[in-house]
Amino acid sequence: xxxxxxxxxxxxxxxxxxxxxxxxxxxxxxxxxxxxxxxxxxxxxxxxxxxxxxxxxxxxxxxxxxxxxxxxxxxxxxxxxxxxxxxxxxxxxxxxxxxxxxxxxxxxxxxxxxxxxxxxxxxxxxxxxxxxxxxx
Amino acid sequence: xxxxxxxxxxxxxxxxxxxxxxxxxxxxxxxxxxxxxxxxxxxxxxxxxxxxxxxxxxxxxxxxxxxxxxxxxxxxxxxxxxxxxxxxxxxxxxxxxxxxxxxxxxxxxxxxxxxxxxxxxxxxxxxxxxxxxxxxxxxxxxxxxxxxxxxxxxxxxxxxxxxxxxxxxxxxxxxxxxxxxxxxxxxxxxxxxxxxxxxxxxxxxxxxxxxxxxxxxxxxxxxxxxxxxxxxxxxxxxxxxxxxxxxxxxxxxxxxxxxxxxxxxxxxxxxxxxxxxxxxxxxxxxxxxxxxxxxxxxxxxxxxxxxxxxxxxxxxxxxxxxxxxxxxxxxxxxxxxxxxxxxxxxxxxxxxxxxxxxxxxxxxxxxxxxxxxxxxxxxxxxxxxxxxxxxxxxxxxxxxxxxxxxxxxxxxxxxxxxxxxxxxxxxxxxxxxxxxxxxxxxxxxxxxxxxxxxxxxxxxxxxxxxxxxxxxxxxxxxxxxx
Numbered sequence: 001x002x003x004x005x006x007x008x009x010x011x012x013x014x015x016x017x018x019x020x021x022x023x024x025x026x027x028x029x030x031x032x033x034x035x036x037x038x039x040x041x042x043x044x045x046x047x048x049x050x051x052x053x054x055x056x057x058x059x060x061x062x063x064x065x066x067x068x069x070x071x072x073x074x075x076x077x078x079x080x081x082x083x084x085x086x087x088x089x090x091x092x093x094x095x096x097x098x099x100x101x102x103x104x105x106x107x108x109x110x111x112x113x114x115x116x117x118x119x120x121x122x123x124x125x126x127x128x129x130x131x132x133x134x135x136x
Numbered sequence: 137x138x139x140x141x142x143x144x145x146x147x148x149x150x151x152x153x154x155x156x157x158x159x160x161x162x163x164x165x166x167x168x169x170x171x172x173x174x175x176x177x178x179x180x181x182x183x184x185x186x187x188x189x190x191x192x193x194x195x196x197x198x199x200x201x202x203x204x205x206x207x208x209x210x211x212x213x214x215x216x217x218x219x220x221x222x223x224x225x226x227x228x229x230x231x232x233x234x235x236x237x238x239x240x241x242x243x244x245x246x247x248x249x250x251x252x253x254x255x256x257x258x259x260x261x262x263x264x265x266x267x268x269x270x271x272x273x274x275x276x277x278x279x280x281x282x283x284x285x286x287x288x289x290x291x292x293x294x295x296x297x298x299x300x301x302x303x304x305x306x307x308x309x310x311x312x313x314x315x316x317x318x319x320x321x322x323x324x325x326x327x328x329x330x331x332x333x334x335x336x337x338x339x340x341x342x343x344x345x346x347x348x349x350x351x352x353x354x355x356x357x358x359x360x361x362x363x364x365x366x367x368x369x370x371x372x373x374x375x376x377x378x379x380x381x382x383x384x385x386x387x388x389x390x391x392x393x394x395x396x397x398x399x400x401x402x403x404x405x406x407x408x409x410x411x412x413x414x415x416x417x418x419x420x421x422x423x424x425x426x427x428x429x430x431x432x433x434x435x436x437x438x439x440x441x442x443x444x445x446x447x448x449x450x451x452x453x454x455x456x457x458x459x460x461x462x463x464x465x466x467x468x469x470x471x472x473x474x475x476x477x478x479x480x481x482x483x484x485x486x487x488x489x490x491x492x493x494x495x496x497x498x499x500x501x502x503x504x505x506x507x508x509x510x511x512x513x514x515x516x517x518x519x520x521x522x523x524x525x526x527x528x529x530x531x532x533x534x535x536x537x538x539x540x541x542x543x544x545x546x547x548x549x550x551x552x553x554x555x556x557x558x559x560x561x562x563x564x565x566x567x568x569x570x571x572x573x574x575x576x577x578x579x580x581x582x583x584x585x586x587x588x589x590x591x592x593x594x595x596x597x598x599x600x601x602x603x604x605x606x607x608x609x610x611x612x613x614x615x616x617x618x
Contacts (some may be wrong), residue, residue, distance in 0.1 A: 009178065009205055009545060010548075029268070059391075073328050103215060107269040110618060
């Protein structure tokens with residue numbers, strides 16, 4: 001799992017890494033889910049599929065994460081494994097997970113949105129790095 | 137020596153952020169801080185005050201209140217007004233949690249009557265009022281209901297039986313902003329909001345049982361119906377996923393609109409459009425819909441709070457006397473008329489982590505408050521105190537009738553959790569006589585008192601600066617959090 005939580009004054013951020021841009025996106029998404037609950041408790045009984053296009057990869061990352069937040073907030077779906085494909089500026093992802101159950105899943109943070117604030121998406125040597133701040 | 141290089145102290149309660157602090161500033165920034173709170177200023181938040189000053193059509197100064205801290209685009213604690221014809225509207229000046237706000241309820245009960253039953257009361261409130269991650273409410277909105285909530289706000293809730301018509305008057309904008317068009321809100325926002333009406337949320341949202349601990353202005357307190365030892369309830373909550381989705385939807389629209397209208401953005405989160413443009417008007421209308429959802433939400437939460445009290449204390453509603461003192465929004469944009477250089481000017485006033493504070497005589501106030509001014513509800517952290525203030529005339533002259541909104545965070549969540557290691561915050565609160573229940577595992581650590589600035593300092597600055605006046609101080613007895 002290549003991600004960690006970043007300390008930010010009033011909110012919370014994550015830093016994700018990956019060998020490819022796709023892997024970086026996946027780890028950012030898992031980082032987001034780890035803010036919400038303990039991923040070790042999440043089984044893969046259901047899946048959700050999404051497809052998004054934006055003008056650039058930064059916007060795509062933010063939109064992708066906001067879509068996951070929307071799916072969690074609306075359907076209670078939380079993921080623990082993700083398959084993701086990027087072609088040009090279009091993203092297709094399949095997320096494996098289950099419905100959030102407060103009796104089973106640890107309640108961590110209520111994430112309102114992924115923001116563009118101090119957004120980082122870059123390649124450093126051979127590593128893709130993303131940093132995103134979430135409003136909580 | 138200023139804490140942040142480039143700023144200058146104007147007087148004991150204000151510092152100036154001069155033009156040139158960042159490129160393109162059209163006006164100066166003014167931050168309300170005394171020398172103590174100035175030491176806690178973050179450079180990023182000051183830069184944000186300066187960035188806001190670059191936006192077109194800004195009238196007066198780019199302002200920030202003493203609870204200032206770094207936000208998205210606008211700082212939290214930010215106030216900025218724009219001319220309706222020449223200026224812009226920005227979702228970043230409102231926040232993701234549109235109409236996050238606070239409501240204060242009063243009652244006929246006293247501390248002596250409630251304290252012996254406080255544990256039971258907190259448990260009942262905790263079970264009756266959904267809160268925390270993944271919580272859904274008892275109300276499931278049909279598409280038609282959702283449209284009505286958008287249009288009518290708290291009025292919808294009252295029509296559905298959640299409260300009384302008299303609850304509406306002591307509310308900012310009577311709990312409903314006109315002009316919310318349900319068509320301008322996305323399907324996703326409706327889906328997200330469908331099951332969340334009547335939920336508290338999480339993070340710094342809370343429902344707190346308090347008592348009036350100190351009275352600073354006896355005549356004003358009396359007109360608000362407040363007395364020493366009285367039990368009050370404070371509810372801090374917003375528009376939930378509904379509002380967050382609307383903000384996210386419109387930030388995207390505004391990023392494109394800013395390009396279209398040639399507005400240079402020092403920060404993507406400052407995305408904006410001319411207020412009179414199609415995009416500006418659409419966001420404003422959708423924002424009103426979200427604000428109305430939040431007022432409907434606080435109305436539902438009020439209703440269930442009353443039910444719990446009635447059940448536990450076995451009183452009639454009349455004997456309980458749980459009435460609304462006031463309900464304020466602290467993340468919102470309002471169209472208001474202000475006197476600028478002696479002339480009336482119509483402005484779009486953004487308050488993000490800032491509260492409206494109209495003085496006595498203002499026509500928008502309900503008649504029972506017109507002689508004292510608008511009550512301003514200022515929540516503190518869960519271990520310390522909260523305040524009720526009243527708006528002052530100086531606020532109209534200096535801050536577009538605005539004041540602070542709360543304590544402002546001091547520690548990051550991580551720092552707070554680290555400092556709480558090995559401690560039982562729940563027990564520490566109980567030792568102080570405060571019973572807390574929270575849904576989230578780390579909530580109490582993240583929200584512990586040391587994680588916040590001292591709201592008393594924040595309130596003293598606005599009081600001494602003359603933009604709001606302290607009326608009463610409230611102390612917590614029991615708190616529920618998400």
